[in-house]
Amino acid sequence: MYNSLTRSRERFIALAPPNVGMYVCGPTVYGDPHLGHARTALAFDIVFRYLRVLGYSVRYVRNITDVGHLEDETAETGEDKILKRARLERVEPMEVVHRYTLSYHDGIRLMNCLPPSIEPTASGHIIEQIQVVERIIAAGLAYEQDGSVYFDLEKYVSSSGTAGSPYGKLSGKVFEDLLSNTRATAGSGDKRSGLDFALWKRAEPSHIMRWPSPWGEGFPGWHLECTTMSTKYLGKTFDIHGGGLDLQFPHHEAEIAQNHGAFGADPARYWLHSNMLTVKGQKMAKSLGNFITLEQMYSGESPALEQPYHPMVMRFFMLQSHYRSTVDFSNEALKAAERGYHRLMAAVEAAVRATEAVNHQAIPQGPDLEEVRQEGAHGTAVADQIEACWAAMSEDFHTPRTIAALFELGRLVQRPEHRDAPGVVRDAAARGMTGFTRQVLGLQPAAAGSAGAAGGEAGGSALETVMEMVLRLRREARERRDFATADAIRDQLAEAGIRLEDRKDGTTGWTES
């Protein structure tokens, strides 16, 4: 995996296998979740899923920031984001937090992102955060000023104990350059230096999100929560720290400094950053007014969108580019992804249909694939593509290459000769297709069923029952060669968003889009 710390790809070695600790910076819940949130959540959902498939036991911690994140962090003059929103909406701050936490969960759950193992909130860890501040003060790396506590960066930089972890090592910044170039240097109140950041802030009388502390009533600084909660749940040094690229500086740099100040250690061994997302070539930003929320994406109700896009289509679309590349949203690209996604799903279905009793337990690898290769050219081709999926995912979670291999595998599976291939080959192909598509990439069929000669699977919603009935009527019409009726049914279902597909074996499949 690519480690931002070393700016190179490194072999992943867990600190305490088979356990892996991963901390990812989650959202500040003060507004509707948007595409950017989804991208970061998705990038680390893939990391989480793949590590689990490799056999690791992963503790995935993703925080919710519900206090302390200011509108203007550096100048420290800004209002707390949550408080501001609460004031505008005339509700309690915790109502804001609750509402947007729920919409964040809904939005990314629809994209089939797995929930993290622990999802701690900043406001739930005030006492722990105060303790971390005390440790940093005890280490001589923070100072109190008028009820606020600041991290003393100058001292940190000159301290020999942190020589191995210079400030700026993650983001490639040079402390001296920052000192002379940063706008924050000018007039920033209580701070000794413009680059110092708040660990604890004094609460003004109007500030209602406040807690008692040794320095008076106040609230924690934004960077502090991640240091505190990652240490509490994963230890002072853990395996993987993730987040959006925009958090690399100053947020993650501050985390490293805090962790050294409080615990004398680097927080994480591997730092992973997911890249930004653009809309029609430009970064999504509040100032540009080109934000697209997840709700708009799914409903199509945005000036930037020509139609709604299914969460799974969006997932597929994002996975078609690597997490460290920027990805650009345009209707043209999304529509192309929509078609490609349906095609891939059809291939998965075909792979499963081609084999009777499938052992879905595990994705074939190593020795299993050798066995498949014994079965001639077709078997070798199948094994090669499954191998390619493993190789791609093990190369910094290379989802675009994995998808490319799955398309190749899908084509093999739908060749006529596949039906006559030995059981081991068909079984391996089905397990490889479903394993990589569903388990690793988390791609699921939107909603689909099948009706016809074969009875279909257990379970069944009202829609499935109705479809069963409608398709039976249509099949009877076709048998009478009453194609006018059969085609009318097909056309009307299409208008309702249900696509029919008459298969060669006489059955009819349907997909809801």
Added chain:
RNA sequence: GGCGCCGUACCCAAGUGGUAAGGGAGAGGACUGCAAAUCCUUCAUUCGCCGGUUCGAAUCCGGCCGGCGCCUCCA
């Protein structure tokens, strides 16, 4: 100003010095009551431009042009 990224076919997008993955669209064929889907074939002698290193460069080096990001709240 400092740090960094990108420019590959009509669109999206891989490409880690050895002769351009994959998807969408397009073209032709097979199959089909029709449609859809599927399968087969086809679609960049060329990787922003100009030099250099090399037996060999989309890949390495230098310069130029164009787009973007971080340094300021953003995932």
